[in-house]
Amino acid sequence: xxxxxxxxxxxxxxxxxxxxxxxxxxxxxxxxxxxxxxxxxxxxxxxxxxxxxxxxxxxxxxxxxxxxxxxxxxxxxxxxxxxxxxxxxxxxxxxxxxxxxxxxxxxxxxxxxxxxxxxxxxxxxxxxxxxxxxxxxxxxxxxxxxxxxxxxxxxxxxxxxxxxxxxxxxxxxxxxxxxxxxxxxxxxxxxxxxxxxxxxxxxxxxxxxxxxxxxxxxxxxxxxxxxxxxxxxxxxxxxxxxxxxxxxxxxxxxxxxx
Amino acid sequence: xxxxxxxxxxxxxxxxxxxxxxxxxxxxxxxxxxxxxxxxxxxxxxxxxxxxxxxxxxxxxxxxxxxxxxxxxxxxxxxxxxxxxxxxxxxxxxxxxxxxxxxxxxxxxxxxxxxxxxxxxxxxxxxxxxxxxxxxxxxxxxxxxxxxxxxxxxxxxxxxxxxxxxxxxxxxxxxxxxxxxxxxxxxxxxxxxxxxxxxxxxxxxxxxxxxxxxxxxxxxxxxxxxxxxxxxxxxxxxxxxxxxxxxxxxxxxxxxxx
Numbered sequence: 412x413x414x415x416x417x418x419x420x421x422x423x424x425x426x427x428x429x430x431x432x433x434x435x436x437x438x439x440x441x442x443x444x445x446x447x448x449x450x451x452x453x454x455x456x457x458x459x460x461x462x463x464x465x466x467x468x469x470x471x472x473x474x475x476x477x478x479x480x481x482x483x484x485x486x487x488x489x490x491x492x493x494x495x496x497x498x499x500x501x502x503x504x505x506x507x508x509x510x511x512x513x514x515x516x517x518x519x520x521x522x523x524x525x526x527x528x529x530x531x532x533x534x535x536x537x538x539x540x541x542x543x544x545x546x547x548x549x550x551x552x553x554x555x556x557x558x559x560x561x562x563x564x565x566x567x568x569x570x571x572x573x574x575x576x577x578x579x580x581x582x583x584x585x586x587x588x589x590x591x592x593x594x595x596x597x598x599x600x601x602x603x604x605x606x607x608x609x610x611x612x613x614x615x616x617x618x619x620x621x622x623x624x625x626x627x628x629x630x631x632x633x634x635x636x637x638x639x640x641x642x643x644x645x646x647x648x649x650x651x652x653x654x655x656x657x658x659x660x661x662x663x664x665x666x667x668x669x
Numbered sequence: 670x671x672x673x674x675x676x677x678x679x680x681x682x683x684x685x686x687x688x689x690x691x692x693x694x695x696x697x698x699x700x701x702x703x704x705x706x707x708x709x710x711x712x713x714x715x716x717x718x719x720x721x722x723x724x725x726x727x728x729x730x731x732x733x734x735x736x737x738x739x740x741x742x743x744x745x746x747x748x749x750x751x752x753x754x755x756x757x758x759x760x761x762x763x764x765x766x767x768x769x770x771x772x773x774x775x776x777x778x779x780x781x782x783x784x785x786x787x788x789x790x791x792x793x794x795x796x797x798x799x800x801x802x803x804x805x806x807x808x809x810x811x812x813x814x815x816x817x818x819x820x821x822x823x824x825x826x827x828x829x830x831x832x833x834x835x836x837x838x839x840x841x842x843x844x845x846x847x848x849x850x851x852x853x854x855x856x857x858x859x860x861x862x863x864x865x866x867x868x869x870x871x872x873x874x875x876x877x878x879x880x881x882x883x884x885x886x887x888x889x890x891x892x893x894x895x896x897x898x899x900x901x902x903x904x905x906x907x908x909x910x911x912x913x914x915x916x917x918x919x920x921x922x923x924x925x926x927x
Contacts, residue, residue, distance in 0.1 A: 441688030451686045454680075488864065489868075535858075600793075
């Protein structure tokens with residue numbers, strides 16, 4: 412797994428920090444980035460404060476191979492991601508000809524015509540110099556990439572459409588695969604020592620232990636993640652045998668959600 | 670709002686970064702901290718990597734008035750938050766007499782008796798020297814506070830029980846209150862300029878604009894947050910009048926979820 416490029420996600424917006432909005436982008440991108448072999452290594456949720464956005468972008472773009480941002484690219488006063496990314500890169504924030512053309516053409520077809528491509532909407536076609544567009548199949552206004560920073564919308568369905576396009580352009584490593592086994596009535600405190608021994612035998616896997624509390628019972632799920640399917644399956648076979656040794660019944664896969 | 674103490678949340682665990690687990694703690698704590706006047710200013714989701722946990726704890730405990738952590742205090746090999754917090758503070762990680770007594774007494778009553786208070790479970794009673802306990806009404810093993818860092822479980826219902834106790838001990842500022850109005854068929858690009866003018870007139874409020882896409886229609890919700898109910902209501906009254914000026918029908922509050 413050490414050869415995979417790494418990712419950091421910046422969720423930009425007061426609404427997540429205030430609890431107004433339940434974030435849905437972290438989980439989607441965690442899975443999507445794992446699937447293309449660019450595992451997510453850190454997430455930061457930060458407010459709509461210019462200095463915070465600028466310094467955070469500069470810190471994490473130096474630390475990770477890719478930085479993805481969600482939020483703050485709409486037309487209102489609280490949407491400041493784009494200009495802050497320009498400031499972070501020290502480049503002008505200026506009309507992007509292709510984004511401008513796409514949005515002007517879109518608004519020309521609306522009932523109010525090209526007049527509705529007003530100053531606020533023109534901000535959405537204004538980007539750091541050198542940005543390349545990320546298509547927006549849902550609502551026209553594109554996201555963009557500059558260097559290793561990929562700027563996407565915060566609205567989940569728009570972000571997801573942007574990521575679908577963007578993902579095809581990124582060179583990932585081996586996909587992160589996952590195998591799991593769980594056992595109702597197993598207790599973490601009981602299995603901790605033999606589980607640690609299994610983790611030690613598979614240093615390239617990330618083996619996690621997660622208690623669950625469900626209507627159908629409570630127990631422990633063990634998940635092995637890595638780039639080798641063979642190793643993940645071998646480790647989960649050992650965990651399965653370990654559960655049997657404790658007299659609980661292992662069930663392959665994750666527990667049902669309910 | 671500048672006089673309120675500030676909070677940072679560290680979500681510690683590979684399972685959130687891999688997408689295995691959908692975090693539920695950020696939103697709960699965002700609301701809970703706002704309600705006691707300790708607004709959440711940053712969240713970081715970080716992996717179970719000692720150097721990352723130690724350096725992040727030290728960075729954010731210097732930057733924010735309070736740091737809350739969730740995850741990594743169970744008995745298995747991937748639970749390393751407690752020893753990393755001890756390392757961050759440069760204090761010994763040692764048995765906590767009261768936590769030890771509580772857990773020993775609990776396991777003495779289980780079918781296997783005190784023998785089931787094994788090495789793995791003893792780790793959960795091992796804490797940074799000087800830690801004060803955070804009660805765990807659900808599963809005994811306590812969380813703890815040291816300095817301005819509050820270490821809680823990752824399992825949502827356990828974390829929520831811990832936070833309920835902890836919150837009563839923290840000196841917060843004025844609660845953050847919120848008022849909202851929304852209008853179907855309103856567009857952010859249309860209202861951006863007058864909305865910015867309203868934000869400028871209420872510099873102590875945080876006024877956010879959030880598009881929504883629901884089965885019952887799409888539109889824009891405007892949310893004003895701050896410590897003054899009077900100001901939030903005055904700002905939302907101005908937004909309501911602004912919506913009326915655009916010929917759309919404002920509805921007080923947030924849009925229905927569905």
